[in-house]
Amino acid sequence: MQLNAYTMKLRRDVFQALADPTRRAILLLLASQSMTAGAIAANFDSARPTVSKHLQILTECDLLAQEQSGREIHYFINGKKMKEVAEFIEPFRSMWEGRFSKLEALMKKYKI
Amino acid sequence: MQLNAYTMKLRRDVFQALADPTRRAILLLLASQSMTAGAIAANFDSARPTVSKHLQILTECDLLAQEQSGREIHYFINGKKMKEVAEFIEPFRSMWEGRFSKLEALMKKYKI
DNA sequence: AGATTAATTAGTAAATTAGTTAATGAGTCG
DNA sequence: CGACTCATTAACTAATTTACTAATTAATCT
Numbered sequence: 001m002q003l004n005a006y007t008m009k010l011r012r013d014v015f016q017a018l019a020d021p022t023r024r025a026i027l028l029l030l031a032s033q034s035m036t037a038g039a040i041a042a043n044f045d046s047a048r049p050t051v052s053k054h055l056q057i058l059t060e061c062d063l064l065a066q067e068q069s070g071r072e073i074h075y076f077i078n079g080k081k082m083k084e085v086a087e088f089i090e091p092f093r094s095m096w097e098g099r100f101s102k103l104e105a106l107m108k109k110y111k112i
Numbered sequence: 113m114q115l116n117a118y119t120m121k122l123r124r125d126v127f128q129a130l131a132d133p134t135r136r137a138i139l140l141l142l143a144s145q146s147m148t149a150g151a152i153a154a155n156f157d158s159a160r161p162t163v164s165k166h167l168q169i170l171t172e173c174d175l176l177a178q179e180q181s182g183r184e185i186h187y188f189i190n191g192k193k194m195k196e197v198a199e200f201i202e203p204f205r206s207m208w209e210g211r212f213s214k215l216e217a218l219m220k221k222y223k224i
Numbered sequence: 225a226g227a228t229t230a231a232t233t234a235g236t237a238a239a240t241t242a243g244t245t246a247a248t249g250a251g252t253c254g
Numbered sequence: 255c256g257a258c259t260c261a262t263t264a265a266c267t268a269a270t271t272t273a274c275t276a277a278t279t280a281a282t283c284t
Contacts, residue, residue, distance in 0.1 A: 019131035020272085024200065031203050037231060050273055052232055071230045071281040079207020086201050086208075088136065091143045093198070095191020132242080149261060162243055164262055183251040183260050 014084050017061045022046065023054050027063065027077065034076035126196050129173045134158065135166050139175065139189065146188035 017023055026040060041051040055075055058064040062081045067074045129135055138152060153163040167187055170176040174193045179186045 013133075015127075015133075015136065016131045018200075019128045021125075021127075022272095024127065028203070038229090041231095046272090047274060048230090049232070049234095049275085053272080056232085071279095073231065077204065077207060079204050082201055082204040083208040085197065086205070088130075089194050089197050089201070091140070092189065092191050092194040095189060096195040096198075134242090150259095153261095158242090159244065160260090161245085161262070161264095165242075168262085185261065 012057065012061045014061050014063060014081060015088075017058055017063055018085065020054065020057075022051075023058055026051075026054060026058065030064070030075060030077045034074050036072045036074055038072070040075065124169070124173060126173050126175060126193060127200075129169055129175055130197065132166065132169075134163075135170055138163075138166060138170065142176070142187060142189045146186045148184045148186055150184070152187065 018027075022044060025044070029035065029040060029043060037052060037055060038048075040055065041048045044051055055064065055066075059066055059075070062078050064075050065078050067076070130139075134156060137156070141147065141152060141155060149164060149167060150160075152167065153160045156163055167176065167178075171178055171187070174190050176187050177190050179188070
């Protein structure tokens with residue numbers, strides 16, 4: 001079997017999915033409501049198959065789920081998957097919001 | 113609203129930097145203390161110039177800052193930049209932690 | 225049935241990325 | 255000064271990503 005971009009197993013994790021600005025815009029679009037592939041694509045300049053591909057990538061890594069109704073496919077966000085990203089940045093939170101963040105930064109820097 | 117290359121952020125941004133697992137590991141390493149390039153590289157199998165490149169990318173997008181001391185370069189995290197990621201995730205938070213997340217999801221889905 | 229619509233899959237080209245080894249720059253120390 | 259060390263830059267390759275047009279699948283409408 002010939003392997004191509006569609007059949008090959010590629011690296012697909014949440015962070016890689018978020019790396020593309022179009023995909024982030026899709027997620028923000030869907031934050032308020034679910035939409036069909038066509039309605040989503042209407043918000044972008046890219047060709048429809050391009051948006052379709054982005055939707056597939058987001059779905060593969062579980063950031064989106066789909067539900068077919070007739071010939072339309074509705075896409076909606078899987079909030080739980082976003083949690084993975086939130087958990088990654090959690091250890092850094094104190095670095096931008098704590099009162100003592102500057103002091104802490106210095107202490108870390110000089111390994112006190 | 114039409115989203116295009118003007119309204120979207122271009123490459124080499126925080127999200128693109130986080131897409132690589134080695135770079136995420138570097139950030140986690142530095143979460144507890146600053147380290148020299150050599151000490152960081154010692155934690156990975158990649159060749160040193162490879163790690164150096166990752167450090168450069170992380171520095172370019174301000175996730176890391178560097179400070180030279182003699183011939184060593186100390187790298188440390190710029191927590192504020194992480195905030196950008198946190199802010200992107202924020203609108204989705206209710207989707208994984210709210211009591212009513214399932215109900216909300218349904219309401220959004222059917223645009224009630 | 226035939227035409228239309230919604231969306232994906234296929235195939236291909238261009239750009240970007242991550243990795244390598246070799247070479248270079250710049251402190252440190254005998 | 256010359257050898258050694260820390261780290262980056264240069265040059266190159268292989269793999270991956272993103273994009274497009276054309277073709278296909280499947281549901282709906284007249």
